[in-house]
């Protein structure tokens with residue numbers, strides 16, 4: 001039996017509840033599967049830690065995480081801590097230090113979930129978004145001068161390196177060619193951004209020759225945002241820069257019926273470092289502590305972790321259990337129009353897993 005060491009960082013708000021459901025569900029996957037084990041170590045880092053110590057995680061936090069097979073993260077953010085402090089204190093250092101340069105975000109309407117688009121069902125919404133995850137608009141390059149004067153200046157620069165752009169686009173081509181439709185869309189804005197996005201488009205064109213079997217298109221990000229709504233069925237694999245990918249996948253979450261559903265995998269494809277799995281949703285302070293957050297995004301993220309660790313069979317088993325529950329439509333949290341609690345949805349998924357394994 002193979003046992004994996006998982007670092008669990010629940011973080012803040014609803015992340016604490018939803019990641020707990022993901023951990024319990026992974027334990028059930030192990031029971032049902034028989035050939036798989038996990039040890040979970042929890043680290044209570046996040047905004048509470050920041051308010052107590054002035055740091056989102058201890059100084060040796062990244063060294064501690066480096067030894068794990070994978071990281072499960074909940075969410076970061078708390079009303080009295082500025083969002084840029086929490087993001088740059090925990091989430092972004094993990095993504096950058098561990099070179100998790102791929103952020104994989106499926107946009108798929110699950111069985112039985114009422115999506116917001118009239119006449120579009122699960123057969124129409126099945127997109128995989130790949131977001132560049134270590135540079136671009138999130139490079140963290142810039143500064144402020146003449147602060148709090150009337151000639152204050154703030155500069156936030158984007159950074160697009162050949163290595164960074166080529167590796168994320170190549171990942172897009174590789175993924176597209178493994179999917180039945182073999183279609184890749186690149187997100188650009190090269191009409192307005194004449195340096196970084198023109199460069200992005202050039203690298204996209206250069207790689208096309210190596211993947212003749214992949215059908216390629218590119219859209220400006222604004223046009224693509226509209227296409228997500230008007231013709232989601234025309235999209236297969238979408239690859240974009242850090243910020244464009246972030247924005248489009250929140251739109252994708254809305255297409256999936258709720259931001260409580262989409263998962264996110266921060267992957268180092270070289271496997272030199274642990275990869276990190278998290279729900280797309282944030283800490284949602286408005287519903288934190290009420291026990292009503294949807295745990296599906298965190299549980300789906302756990303299924304992506306199983307896939308990444310090479311246990312696609314277990315990952316599929318878990319997603320079948322999730323869709324058995326969404327498809328039946330009886331146990332739903334309020335974001336999907338139901339009255340069930342976080343724990344009740346988690347229990348229903350675990351019951352479906354046990355039933356599938358019986």
Ligand code: GGG
Pocket residue numbers: 073074075076077087246278279280281282283
């Ligand atoms: N689940 C992780 C989380 O808290 N996400 C909130 C957020 O603002 N994320 C920004 C990002 O993914 O770049």
